[in-house]
Amino acid sequence: MTTVRNPKRLIEGQHLLGIESLSAQEIVRLLDLGERYVEVSRQIDKRQAVLSGRTQINLFFEASTRTQSSFELAGKRLGADVLNMAVSTSAISKGETVLDTAMTLNAMHPDILVVRHPSSGAAELLAQKVSCAVINAGDGQHEHPTQALLDALTIRRRKGRIEGLVVAICGDVLHSRVARSNIHLLNKLGARVRLVAPSTLLPTGAENFGGEIHRNMREGVTGADVVMMLRLQLERMSGAFVPSVREYYRFYGLDEEKLKLARPDALVMHPGPMNRGIEIDSNVADGVQSVIREQVEMGVAVRMAVLDALARNLPGGGNA
């Protein structure tokens, strides 16, 4: 039975707020550890003791089934006591601020706080005020570091490397924290990133983000090793940012015809939840090149690695 021991320090910081502040070495170490937790998660007995006695609070200001359950499972497999707190926006509208909520929780002495918030920078703000480790589980349109790590782990396991791969990130880059974290990570590990979107869904200054810009999707996916699709929210596709669902699908949806332009062994990825028939064709989402379900599996493993790594940096950490 595999257990993870030898708890040396893997990353420098107390928190994981984004990929931008990580070094390539730190990322590789997290991926390596994640690799081992994939094995652990495939065992019948998945219980580990590295977070034994620790308290993990999942503080979600924005609903998310899959990310929250992935963090919950990751914490539980490592032996932590996990508390899920869904803070509805109504509680906020009653006047309680993000910091009020955080300070209340901090008084309960959690060891790790996993935070998702609709505002960019919210995780950073919390991290300044609490004494525990903070993991950013998505802040507004800024970063979603564990998603980028799980995407990288998925790619690395399939392709054996990340360096030199052509990765086309397609769709609503403007509103996507997944895209931003992935752009940082892929660049740090030496991939060649392309950002594929209509101009209305590209942020100002995107040309300096570290990716080649393509406004024509056919050109953007040609020869790609990985086609990473992003979710487009419904309210953004009826005339405000793009004219309509059918026009978006026609020019920017990943269908079999466009996928043929990528390398024959190209991976198809999507952070979920998918809009089938809008940004991705069902046949492609369920096709042989799709690794979308594998991404979910890697998500738990990578989150275990992140929780483990941060626990080692806690006071009294590294003894588990």
Next chain:
Amino acid sequence: MMAPSAKHSAGRKAYLNARLIDPAQGLDEKGGLLIEDGWILAAGPKVTAQSTGSGTTTFDCKGQVLAPGLIDMRVFTGEPGNEYRETLATASEAAAAGGITTMIVMPNTTPVVDDAAIVDFILRRARDTAIVRVAPMAALTRGLGGELMTEIGTLQEAGAVAVTDGNKAVANARLFRRALAYAKDFDMLVVQHAEEPTLATGVMNASETAGRLGLAGIPAVAEVIMVERDLRLVEATGARYHAAQISCRMSVDVMRAAKARGLPVTCGVSVNHLVLNENDIGAYRTFFKLSPPLRSEDDRRALVEGVKDGTIDVIVSSHDPQSADTKRLPFAEAEFGAIGLETLFSASLSLHHNDGVKLSRLIDALSAKPAQILGLEAGRLAPGAPADFTLADIQRSWTVEDHLLRSRSKNSPFEHRTLEGRVMETVVAGRTVYAYDPSR
């Protein structure tokens, strides 16, 4: 773009002894035009009776001007929805009589041209009923509502040559910016009726005349601040932008400066604004109620200068048929708009006769430039181009009378006026679609 299917005429034809004017090639000289099967084979001084073979039908142009057919970038019709005002067929008859071989029709119909199926409907109706070529501009916003953009990529594939809200300004700056950015990805031209709606609530130019007449004014700044706003957004997005009609000196200055800075912008002016001014309104004559309004003589002169130096790229008719029920009303209640297809060329010639605008610049603004802006094959007399051209006697006078006009609506501001120069023959895809009949 579609030409009626029966337009092709077999066999070689030569139009000889003409004054050929083709601004696209910098041509203004005596010569002939050789065509076959709807296409131009050759144009120039070498096309003569001797050079054309025996199997060629020849026509003696007797020194008349032979120019590429006019391309009118701003035509409103009533089809679909208000056919009693104008159909594509009746508008095309008027166009042919005015030397116009391509009409660019506006999306302000019922229903609005904001869907690929309606673009397709217009192209099919044009093919089946119109005698000149028709190309539609599609709406930029859904239902011309100004809030949500249309399917620009799909509309382009269906055959729309540009997107515009026609006679409505897109006031929402956020939407307009995004629409420009999106249109840029498809290299689609965005055409704006540049007028800030909250300032443009009046019925004529804001001036002393308006004050005396007791009519609410539309100040020139309503136009220029919209043009300036749009130019900033063009600079931010890089999209191709065309101000459909400018009407005042300030706008000419602003456009001149924008072009000097290298922005991808063009603009048009209606012939009405080049030859008429606000004083023509006289005693509340509603045929002179236009949008943008006719402005001062000083503005008119600035517009003529703008045409002369190329700041203003194109001249349009802004043909907008209105019937008695919308025009025979008190001035403030009447609709905006005037017909103009049939008088576009003749009225424009007054700039040549009276204001010193070169004939080749006029033809450029009426044909070559619109083709260039819209990416059309026509608008030139080069080998391989469609055989779309017009023959004109630029000295022949005629008087505009409404019973002579082919348009279904008769709201012409040139009614009873004598114009110098007229179209003698119009040819579309090698087939004569209009020939002047002095007995009519």
